[in-house]
Amino acid sequence: xxxxxxxxxxxxxxxxxxxxxxxxxxxxxxxxxxxxxxxxxxxxxxxxxxxxxxxxxxxxxxxxxxxxxxxxxxxxxxxxxxxxxxxxxxxxxxxxxxxxxxxxxxxxx
Amino acid sequence: xxxxxxxxxxxxxxxxxxxxxxxxxxxxxxxxxxxxxxxxxxxxxxxxxxxxxxxxxxxxxxxxxxxxxxxxxxxxxxxxxxxxxxxxxxxxxxxxxxxxxxxxxxxxxxxxxx
Numbered sequence: 001x002x003x004x005x006x007x008x009x010x011x012x013x014x015x016x017x018x019x020x021x022x023x024x025x026x027x028x029x030x031x032x033x034x035x036x037x038x039x040x041x042x043x044x045x046x047x048x049x050x051x052x053x054x055x056x057x058x059x060x061x062x063x064x065x066x067x068x069x070x071x072x073x074x075x076x077x078x079x080x081x082x083x084x085x086x087x088x089x090x091x092x093x094x095x096x097x098x099x100x101x102x103x104x105x106x107x108x109x
Numbered sequence: 110x111x112x113x114x115x116x117x118x119x120x121x122x123x124x125x126x127x128x129x130x131x132x133x134x135x136x137x138x139x140x141x142x143x144x145x146x147x148x149x150x151x152x153x154x155x156x157x158x159x160x161x162x163x164x165x166x167x168x169x170x171x172x173x174x175x176x177x178x179x180x181x182x183x184x185x186x187x188x189x190x191x192x193x194x195x196x197x198x199x200x201x202x203x204x205x206x207x208x209x210x211x212x213x214x215x216x217x218x219x220x221x222x223x
Contacts, residue, residue, distance in 0.1 A: 004151075032211070034211050034212075036214075041197075041216075041217075041219070042216050042217070043113070043199050043201075043214035043215050043216045043217050044152070044199070044214045045214070046210060046211055046212070046213065046214075049209050049210070049211055087151055087152075089151070094165045094166075095154045095165065095167060096142050096154060096157055096165065096201075096203075096207075096212065097142075097144075097152070097154065097201075097211075097212065098154070099151030099152050099153075100151050101149070101150055101151045102151055
Protein backbone atom coordinates (compact mmCIF):
# COMPACT_ATOMS: atom_id res chain seq x y z
CA UNK A 1 0.00 0.00 0.00
CA UNK A 2 1.26 3.46 -0.90
CA UNK A 3 2.23 5.32 2.22
CA UNK A 4 3.87 8.50 3.43
CA UNK A 5 5.28 8.72 6.96
CA UNK A 6 6.70 11.87 8.51
CA UNK A 7 8.86 12.20 11.59
CA UNK A 8 9.03 13.59 14.12
CA UNK A 9 5.38 14.48 14.74
CA UNK A 10 6.45 17.63 16.54
CA UNK A 11 9.74 19.47 16.86
CA UNK A 12 10.64 22.35 19.12
CA UNK A 13 13.79 24.32 18.27
CA UNK A 14 15.52 27.35 19.67
CA UNK A 15 16.01 30.16 17.19
CA UNK A 16 19.18 29.41 15.22
CA UNK A 17 19.18 25.68 16.07
CA UNK A 18 19.33 23.78 12.76
CA UNK A 19 17.54 20.45 12.29
CA UNK A 20 15.95 18.12 9.74
CA UNK A 21 12.48 16.75 9.13
CA UNK A 22 12.02 13.33 7.57
CA UNK A 23 9.51 12.01 5.04
CA UNK A 24 9.68 8.34 4.08
CA UNK A 25 7.54 7.02 1.28
CA UNK A 26 6.57 3.74 -0.31
CA UNK A 27 5.12 4.22 -3.77
CA UNK A 28 5.65 2.50 -7.08
CA UNK A 29 7.21 4.75 -9.68
CA UNK A 30 7.75 8.08 -7.95
CA UNK A 31 6.15 10.91 -9.92
CA UNK A 32 7.41 13.67 -7.68
CA UNK A 33 7.60 14.40 -3.97
CA UNK A 34 6.04 17.63 -2.78
CA UNK A 35 6.77 19.66 0.34
CA UNK A 36 4.19 22.11 1.66
CA UNK A 37 4.06 24.49 4.62
CA UNK A 38 0.76 24.93 6.46
CA UNK A 39 -0.02 27.66 8.96
CA UNK A 40 -2.86 27.11 11.48
CA UNK A 41 -6.29 27.40 9.85
CA UNK A 42 -4.78 27.93 6.39
CA UNK A 43 -4.28 25.82 3.29
CA UNK A 44 -0.94 24.22 2.44
CA UNK A 45 1.56 26.52 0.70
CA UNK A 46 3.83 24.98 -1.93
CA UNK A 47 7.55 24.83 -1.11
CA UNK A 48 9.35 22.30 -3.34
CA UNK A 49 8.95 19.45 -5.79
CA UNK A 50 11.66 16.79 -6.10
CA UNK A 51 11.66 14.19 -8.84
CA UNK A 52 14.77 12.03 -8.63
CA UNK A 53 17.18 10.67 -6.05
CA UNK A 54 20.03 13.07 -5.41
CA UNK A 55 18.01 16.14 -6.29
CA UNK A 56 18.22 19.12 -3.92
CA UNK A 57 16.29 22.40 -3.82
CA UNK A 58 16.73 25.44 -1.60
CA UNK A 59 14.62 28.36 -0.53
CA UNK A 60 15.88 30.79 2.09
CA UNK A 61 16.58 28.70 5.23
CA UNK A 62 15.05 25.51 3.80
CA UNK A 63 16.71 22.79 1.74
CA UNK A 64 14.93 19.67 0.53
CA UNK A 65 16.74 16.52 -0.52
CA UNK A 66 15.54 13.20 -1.96
CA UNK A 67 16.75 9.60 -1.84
CA UNK A 68 15.07 6.50 -3.23
CA UNK A 69 13.11 5.96 -0.02
CA UNK A 70 12.93 9.27 1.81
CA UNK A 71 13.17 13.02 1.68
CA UNK A 72 14.61 15.43 4.19
CA UNK A 73 13.70 19.04 4.80
CA UNK A 74 16.71 20.73 6.38
CA UNK A 75 16.10 23.96 8.28
CA UNK A 76 19.20 26.09 8.82
CA UNK A 77 19.24 28.72 11.57
CA UNK A 78 15.45 28.81 11.89
CA UNK A 79 13.52 31.88 12.96
CA UNK A 80 10.19 32.05 14.84
CA UNK A 81 8.41 32.80 11.55
CA UNK A 82 9.39 29.32 10.34
CA UNK A 83 6.98 27.85 12.88
CA UNK A 84 4.33 25.88 10.97
CA UNK A 85 3.32 22.34 10.03
CA UNK A 86 5.40 20.91 7.21
CA UNK A 87 3.66 18.35 5.00
CA UNK A 88 5.09 16.05 2.38
CA UNK A 89 3.02 14.32 -0.28
CA UNK A 90 3.40 12.04 -3.29
CA UNK A 91 1.10 11.16 -6.20
CA UNK A 92 0.08 7.52 -5.82
CA UNK A 93 -2.08 5.47 -8.17
CA UNK A 94 -5.15 7.51 -9.03
CA UNK A 95 -4.68 9.84 -6.06
CA UNK A 96 -3.23 13.23 -6.99
CA UNK A 97 -1.51 13.59 -3.60
CA UNK A 98 -1.16 11.24 -0.63
CA UNK A 99 -0.07 13.28 2.38
CA UNK A 100 1.80 12.40 5.52
CA UNK A 101 0.47 13.62 8.85
CA UNK A 102 2.99 16.43 8.96
CA UNK A 103 5.63 17.70 11.37
CA UNK A 104 4.61 20.57 13.67
CA UNK A 105 7.62 22.84 14.00
CA UNK A 106 7.88 25.42 16.78
CA UNK A 107 10.83 27.82 16.78
CA UNK A 108 11.31 29.65 20.06
CA UNK A 109 13.02 33.05 20.20
CA UNK B 110 -3.34 37.22 -9.59
CA UNK B 111 -5.93 35.66 -7.33
CA UNK B 112 -5.10 32.21 -6.10
CA UNK B 113 -7.67 29.61 -5.12
CA UNK B 114 -10.75 31.11 -3.49
CA UNK B 115 -13.01 29.10 -1.19
CA UNK B 116 -16.31 30.04 0.41
CA UNK B 117 -17.55 30.19 3.03
CA UNK B 118 -14.55 30.31 5.38
CA UNK B 119 -16.46 28.84 8.31
CA UNK B 120 -19.85 27.28 8.85
CA UNK B 121 -21.71 25.33 11.46
CA UNK B 122 -24.28 22.69 10.53
CA UNK B 123 -26.47 20.29 12.42
CA UNK B 124 -26.13 16.54 12.11
CA UNK B 125 -28.27 15.24 9.23
CA UNK B 126 -28.20 18.49 7.27
CA UNK B 127 -26.67 19.06 3.85
CA UNK B 128 -23.87 21.50 2.99
CA UNK B 129 -22.37 22.99 -0.18
CA UNK B 130 -18.84 24.36 -0.31
CA UNK B 131 -17.51 26.41 -3.22
CA UNK B 132 -14.15 26.84 -4.91
CA UNK B 133 -12.80 29.10 -7.64
CA UNK B 134 -9.51 27.84 -9.06
CA UNK B 135 -6.39 29.85 -9.75
CA UNK B 136 -6.41 31.63 -13.09
CA UNK B 137 -5.16 29.30 -15.82
CA UNK B 138 -6.00 26.12 -13.89
CA UNK B 139 -8.69 23.76 -15.19
CA UNK B 140 -8.56 20.91 -12.65
CA UNK B 141 -9.97 21.01 -9.15
CA UNK B 142 -9.37 18.53 -6.33
CA UNK B 143 -11.02 18.44 -2.92
CA UNK B 144 -9.42 17.27 0.31
CA UNK B 145 -10.66 16.75 3.87
CA UNK B 146 -8.27 17.54 6.71
CA UNK B 147 -9.17 16.44 10.22
CA UNK B 148 -7.44 18.12 13.14
CA UNK B 149 -3.84 16.97 13.47
CA UNK B 150 -3.95 14.92 10.26
CA UNK B 151 -2.74 15.38 6.72
CA UNK B 152 -5.27 16.18 3.98
CA UNK B 153 -7.19 13.20 2.58
CA UNK B 154 -8.18 13.15 -1.10
CA UNK B 155 -11.93 13.22 -1.79
CA UNK B 156 -12.22 13.60 -5.56
CA UNK B 157 -10.92 15.46 -8.60
CA UNK B 158 -12.79 17.22 -11.42
CA UNK B 159 -11.65 17.98 -14.94
CA UNK B 160 -13.77 18.99 -17.92
CA UNK B 161 -16.84 18.94 -15.68
CA UNK B 162 -16.43 15.25 -14.89
CA UNK B 163 -15.26 13.42 -11.78
CA UNK B 164 -11.96 11.87 -12.82
CA UNK B 165 -10.62 10.32 -9.64
CA UNK B 166 -12.20 9.53 -6.29
CA UNK B 167 -10.76 8.70 -2.91
CA UNK B 168 -12.22 6.46 -0.24
CA UNK B 169 -15.23 8.60 0.67
CA UNK B 170 -18.90 7.56 0.74
CA UNK B 171 -21.48 8.64 -1.81
CA UNK B 172 -22.70 11.27 0.64
CA UNK B 173 -19.84 13.31 -0.77
CA UNK B 174 -20.53 14.58 -4.27
CA UNK B 175 -19.32 17.39 -6.43
CA UNK B 176 -19.69 19.40 -9.54
CA UNK B 177 -17.50 21.43 -11.85
CA UNK B 178 -18.86 24.31 -13.92
CA UNK B 179 -17.80 25.48 -17.39
CA UNK B 180 -15.73 28.27 -15.80
CA UNK B 181 -13.78 25.55 -13.89
CA UNK B 182 -15.19 26.51 -10.50
CA UNK B 183 -16.39 23.64 -8.34
CA UNK B 184 -18.75 22.69 -5.54
CA UNK B 185 -18.48 20.01 -2.89
CA UNK B 186 -21.76 18.73 -1.48
CA UNK B 187 -22.08 16.62 1.64
CA UNK B 188 -25.44 15.06 2.53
CA UNK B 189 -26.67 13.62 5.82
CA UNK B 190 -23.88 15.25 7.80
CA UNK B 191 -22.22 13.27 10.58
CA UNK B 192 -20.26 14.61 13.52
CA UNK B 193 -17.18 13.00 11.96
CA UNK B 194 -17.51 15.23 8.90
CA UNK B 195 -16.23 18.14 10.98
CA UNK B 196 -12.96 19.14 9.33
CA UNK B 197 -11.13 21.68 7.19
CA UNK B 198 -12.14 21.17 3.55
CA UNK B 199 -9.46 22.19 1.11
CA UNK B 200 -9.75 22.87 -2.59
CA UNK B 201 -6.66 22.56 -4.78
CA UNK B 202 -6.34 23.59 -8.41
CA UNK B 203 -3.82 22.73 -11.10
CA UNK B 204 -3.44 22.33 -14.80
CA UNK B 205 -4.61 18.85 -15.89
CA UNK B 206 -0.98 18.00 -16.55
CA UNK B 207 0.60 19.07 -13.29
CA UNK B 208 4.06 20.49 -13.56
CA UNK B 209 6.79 21.32 -11.12
CA UNK B 210 4.56 23.62 -9.08
CA UNK B 211 1.98 20.96 -8.43
CA UNK B 212 -1.24 22.03 -6.81
CA UNK B 213 -2.31 25.41 -5.41
CA UNK B 214 -4.47 25.19 -2.32
CA UNK B 215 -7.12 27.54 -1.02
CA UNK B 216 -7.37 28.54 2.63
CA UNK B 217 -10.16 26.06 3.19
CA UNK B 218 -13.64 25.96 4.67
CA UNK B 219 -13.86 25.00 8.34
CA UNK B 220 -16.99 22.86 8.76
CA UNK B 221 -18.28 22.12 12.23
CA UNK B 222 -21.13 19.61 12.60
CA UNK B 223 -23.00 19.76 15.91
